[in-house]
Amino acid sequence: MKTTFKLFSLLFMLVAFVACSDDEDDTPDLAAVESSTASNIEAPQTGGQGEPVGGPFTKFSFETGAVTDSETDWDIAFRGLTILVNGGAVTGTAEEPTRNGNGGVAIETGTFTSVTSADGLAFDQDADGALAIPGGSDNGWYNYNPATFTVTPIPGKIFVVRTHDGKYAKMEILSYYKDAPSEITEEIASNDFRYYTFNYVYNPNEGETTLTTE
Amino acid sequence: MSLNKNYLRTFFLIFFCFSMKGQHMESKDSILVENLDEVVVTATRTIRQLSSLPLPVTLIPKKQLQRTGVTRLNEILNEQTGIVMTPDGTIGGGEGVQIQGISSDYVLVLIDGVPVVGRSSGNLDLSRFAIGNIKQIEVVKGPSSSLFGSEALGGVINIITEKPTSDNISGQISHRAATFNNQNSNISLNQRVNKIGYSVFADRLSTDGYDLTPQDDGQTINPFYNYTFNGRVFYDASDNLSIFGSGRYFFQEFDVPSGTSEEKDANAHLRIDHKITKKAQFEYEVYFTNYNTNEQTIDATTGDTLFENDFDQNLFRPEIRFNYNIKPQNTLTVGAGYNFENLTRSLFADKVTFDSQYAYVQYDFAPVEKLNVIVGARFDNHSEYNSQLSPKISARYQLTEYLALKGSVGSGFKAPDFRQLYLDFTNASGGGYSVFGKEVEAAGIERLQENNEIATLQVNSTELGETLDAESSIGYNLGLGFIKGKIHTDINFFRNDFKNLIDTRILASKTNGQNVFGYINRESVYTQGLELNLNYKAMENLNLSTGYQLLYAFDKDKKEAIENGEVFARDPETLQTFVLEQSDYFGLENRSRHTLNFKAFYEIPKWKANGNLRVVYRSKFGLADRNGNDLLDNFEDSFVSGYALVNLTFGKTFFKHYSLQLGVNNLLDFKGNNPLAAQDSEVLINPGIQLFTKLNIQF
Numbered sequence: 001m002k003t004t005f006k007l008f009s010l011l012f013m014l015v016a017f018v019a020c021s022d023d024e025d026d027t028p029d030l031a032a033v034e035s036s037t038a039s040n041i042e043a044p045q046t047g048g049q050g051e052p053v054g055g056p057f058t059k060f061s062f063e064t065g066a067v068t069d070s071e072t073d074w075d076i077a078f079r080g081l082t083i084l085v086n087g088g089a090v091t092g093t094a095e096e097p098t099r100n101g102n103g104g105v106a107i108e109t110g111t112f113t114s115v116t117s118a119d120g121l122a123f124d125q126d127a128d129g130a131l132a133i134p135g136g137s138d139n140g141w142y143n144y145n146p147a148t149f150t151v152t153p154i155p156g157k158i159f160v161v162r163t164h165d166g167k168y169a170k171m172e173i174l175s176y177y178k179d180a181p182s183e184i185t186e187e188i189a190s191n192d193f194r195y196y197t198f199n200y201v202y203n204p205n206e207g208e209t210t211l212t213t214e
Numbered sequence: 215m216s217l218n219k220n221y222l223r224t225f226f227l228i229f230f231c232f233s234m235k236g237q238h239m240e241s242k243d244s245i246l247v248e249n250l251d252e253v254v255v256t257a258t259r260t261i262r263q264l265s266s267l268p269l270p271v272t273l274i275p276k277k278q279l280q281r282t283g284v285t286r287l288n289e290i291l292n293e294q295t296g297i298v299m300t301p302d303g304t305i306g307g308g309e310g311v312q313i314q315g316i317s318s319d320y321v322l323v324l325i326d327g328v329p330v331v332g333r334s335s336g337n338l339d340l341s342r343f344a345i346g347n348i349k350q351i352e353v354v355k356g357p358s359s360s361l362f363g364s365e366a367l368g369g370v371i372n373i374i375t376e377k378p379t380s381d382n383i384s385g386q387i388s389h390r391a392a393t394f395n396n397q398n399s400n401i402s403l404n405q406r407v408n409k410i411g412y413s414v415f416a417d418r419l420s421t422d423g424y425d426l427t428p429q430d431d432g433q434t435i436n437p438f439y440n441y442t443f444n445g446r447v448f449y450d451a452s453d454n455l456s457i458f459g460s461g462r463y464f465f466q467e468f469d470v471p472s473g474t475s476e477e478k479d480a481n482a483h484l485r486i487d488h489k490i491t492k493k494a495q496f497e498y499e500v501y502f503t504n505y506n507t508n509e510q511t512i513d514a515t516t517g518d519t520l521f522e523n524d525f526d527q528n529l530f531r532p533e534i535r536f537n538y539n540i541k542p543q544n545t546l547t548v549g550a551g552y553n554f555e556n557l558t559r560s561l562f563a564d565k566v567t568f569d570s571q572y573a574y575v576q577y578d579f580a581p582v583e584k585l586n587v588i589v590g591a592r593f594d595n596h597s598e599y600n601s602q603l604s605p606k607i608s609a610r611y612q613l614t615e616y617l618a619l620k621g622s623v624g625s626g627f628k629a630p631d632f633r634q635l636y637l638d639f640t641n642a643s644g645g646g647y648s649v650f651g652k653e654v655e656a657a658g659i660e661r662l663q664e665n666n667e668i669a670t671l672q673v674n675s676t677e678l679g680e681t682l683d684a685e686s687s688i689g690y691n692l693g694l695g696f697i698k699g700k701i702h703t704d705i706n707f708f709r710n711d712f713k714n715l716i717d718t719r720i721l722a723s724k725t726n727g728q729n730v731f732g733y734i735n736r737e738s739v740y741t742q743g744l745e746l747n748l749n750y751k752a753m754e755n756l757n758l759s760t761g762y763q764l765l766y767a768f769d770k771d772k773k774e775a776i777e778n779g780e781v782f783a784r785d786p787e788t789l790q791t792f793v794l795e796q797s798d799y800f801g802l803e804n805r806s807r808h809t810l811n812f813k814a815f816y817e818i819p820k821w822k823a824n825g826n827l828r829v830v831y832r833s834k835f836g837l838a839d840r841n842g843n844d845l846l847d848n849f850e851d852s853f854v855s856g857y858a859l860v861n862l863t864f865g866k867t868f869f870k871h872y873s874l875q876l877g878v879n880n881l882l883d884f885k886g887n888n889p890l891a892a893q894d895s896e897v898l899i900n901p902g903i904q905l906f907t908k909l910n911i912q913f
Contacts, residue, residue: 109780111791130670136723139672143842147890154842155791156782174789182786186895199790 031204035213041196045080054094062169062202075163083133086164088125101164105132108158115158118168119209150184151176170211171200256352256372268610268620270706274351283863283875285398287343295761296745300804310337315741315767316368324372332505344442346400347415349376356689357626360590360606367626367687378404378411392906396421411448424901440466454489472514478506497535522560530554547576557632561639570596584612602627616698622691630682634733647728652682655732671722683735687712700751709742741767755817763809767802772845783849800846806832822867831858852889875908
């Protein structure tokens with residue numbers, strides 16, 4: 001029994017050694033680029049309709065692929081139609097989280113697959129009175145239809161995000177409504193809003209700009 | 215054999231000559247019979263026979279107006295080839311005329327040659343014009359700014375009123391009752407005694423309106439009533455001097471649930487024609503018009519004024535024209551005038567004033583036999599924007615006895631309107647967006663900045679207040695006309711290239727999340743297609759006609775963006791973005807690819823009766839971009855499916871002076887479905903079948 005264990009340990013070490021030496025011969029070991037969909041990220045807001053807007057932002061981390069309460073390890077944050085990045089200066093809206101990273105956003109035009117790299121892009125950060133992803137209909141990320149009261153993401157807007165710790169991701173917002181319905185009925189438009197669904201690709205490797213999984 | 219052949223040839227030659235001669239005489243006759251009174255004045259500002267003109271012109275004669283039993287200008291225009299009455303994008307919004315795919319903003323409307331004013335968001339409501347005392351309606355298609363200046367890009371609609379001819383008092387009284395409690399009464403009186411003639415017309419229309427949104431509160435068209443009064447005098451001071459004076463007044467009031475909605479339109483027109491010699495004539499014209507609205511929406515519970523839109527527009531225009539007949543078929547026309555315009559509007563900070571001077575010249579001549587050429591140009595100098603030179607050339611060549619080739623190239627322009635220059639509007643009830651005209655945008659932005667209402671400025675501040683240019687177009691028309699015996703047909707290819715169209719853009723985003731909009735010269739669009747008309751007098755008393763228009767209307771910049779792969783749409787299932795193909799671009803809003811009409815007019819003289827059937831079809835059209843790529847593509851849910859309207863009228867005359875009409879408009883009870891309606895509610899395109907009866911007493 002003991003011998004068997006030893007034998008296995010030896011074998012394991014051997015394999016590990018071989019693997020290691022293999023790596024050193026080639027490129028450094030890269031973690032796989034992750035492709036995923038974040039669904040129903042709830043972004044509640046208080047006020048609006050003429051009242052002062054408020055409420056905490058929902059922070060999202062590409063590294064964990066989930067909503068986070070961390071004061072530091074977040075990349076983008078949502079509240080209603082407003083999207084913040086963890087980089088830049090205070091914009092002046094109420095209850096915004098402290099930006100302690102060096103995040104930014106480059107708004108690209110294309111399909112999700114046609115944006116393949118973050119290399120050479122110019123990244124904007126939030127600033128006093130200005131968002132890196134601008135607000136307003138037909139301006140930043142969404143169109144608002146005043147007849148049907150629906151918000152739809154502008155097609156062809158791909159956001160390349162530099163995360164708080166300098167890694168890269170791309171995202172395409174698919175829907176602002178719960179469960180990303182293909183048809184936004186009046187019922188949905190008036191009840192199930194402020195739920196972000198977006199596709200994203202995240203490259204967890206420091207300094208790597210590739211944004212494809214192939 | 216060879217003898218046989220020669221014999222045959224001679225036989226055919228003789229036969230052919232005879233048949234040619236026979237047809238020749240016949241066609242001459244039929245032209246005399248059918249086309250003698252078909253003269254128009256709008257195309258050249260001189261009297262011209264319709265069939266001899268080098269331009270595409272539609273003439274709607276009095277007989278057609280009477281036989282169809284329609285009462286308003288919009289109804290009859292919709293039945294003409296290539297003319298479409300189409301709703302603007304908004305639900306319950308106004309209806310505008312479209313000619314060669316060009317929207318109402320770019321169509322000039324005249325009464326007896328002088329322009330009517332009073333547009334709402336660029337659109338002129340043609341249901342304002344009663345057609346009771348009209349001799350004919352002339353529609354010149356394609357740009358005509360070389361004669362008429364601003365707004366004549368898509369075409370010119372000229373309503374020609376009737377002149378008294380009889381010594382005795384003649385006239386008519388009629389009443390028409392229709393669905394929706396639509397009651398229309400009118401009276402007209404005409405007389406001409408020696409040198410003096412007069413004509414009086416009064417019309418009253420009232421209706422309960424109708425509703426296109428059965429599930430919602432309120433009506434789409436609220437009950438309203440209106441009056442039209444028109445008085446005209448004609449005085450021949452001598453053989454060489456004649457005077458014409460006309461006054462017209464229109465008043466309309468809508469019965470809105472809370473508030474007021476009134477509209478007034480008045481004009482005064484004086485013209486003196488002075489023949490200096492047999493060949494030379496001066497026309498002196500003075501025209502004044504006022505358009506006035508008073509709109510107020512009041513909150514039913516609090517009594518607060520929610521919205522106020524008062525509009526008071528004046529135009530005063532003296533003009534002098536000179537016609538000189540150098541020799542037969544060679545006419546020189548020269549004209550000059552001055553426009554004084556002003557507008558007071560509650561959405562403007564101050565009263566605004568426009569001044570413009572203009573002069574035009576036109577030479578209508580026949581350089582060789584069978585060829586008619588018209589060259590002309592007009593120069594407009596304006597106080598608020600760049601001056602415009604609008605040339606036009608058109609020609610008609612008689613290829614054979616029956617066949618003629620017509621072509622024209624002309625330019626058109628539209629001055630930036632008061633709204634695009636001076637609007638200063640913040641929509642308090644609609645969420646707080648703001649719109650500024652070009653002349654006031656710099657000051658407006660500054661004011662908002664001082665109030666800390668601006669979040670980010672989206673344009674370079676140096677761009678604010680740069681002057682707007684006039685919108686302009688070049689139109690090309692090329693066609694063939696064929697008139698032989700009972701058949702009258704023509705085909706016309708058209709292309710209109712527009713540039714500098716004024717569009718809105720976002721100037722800044724506000725701290726309340728809304729935008730500030732301004733105007734900019736940006737868009738370049740084109741419309742092109744063909745129009746086909748076929749008129750066949752099948753029997754002595756049966757006239758059949760059909761017309762078709764094929765239309766392509768696109769935004770050039772958007773086509774280019776698609777070409778560059780910069781336009782996207784969203785897959786309705788996966789919600790992922792994909793690149794739009796050129797073939798997915800449907801074209802401009804409110805344009806149907808195909809429009810078709812068919813008309814049959816039948817008379818039974820024995821019974822003093824007549825009947826007619828008119829069918830108008832338009833293929834599917836889109837109302838608005840709804841998938842966020844700023845153009846109408848095949849993936850939209852905003853298309854109205856193609857539909858046909860069938861109208862039927864019967865008339866019979868009793869005891870010589872009395873005639874009774876029965877009619878049905880929209881016989882198939884088409885209602886349609888407006889795709890812009892909110893989910894789970896229904897908005898109709900058309901209120902459905904409408905019956906009418908009309909009694910007319912002629913004396």
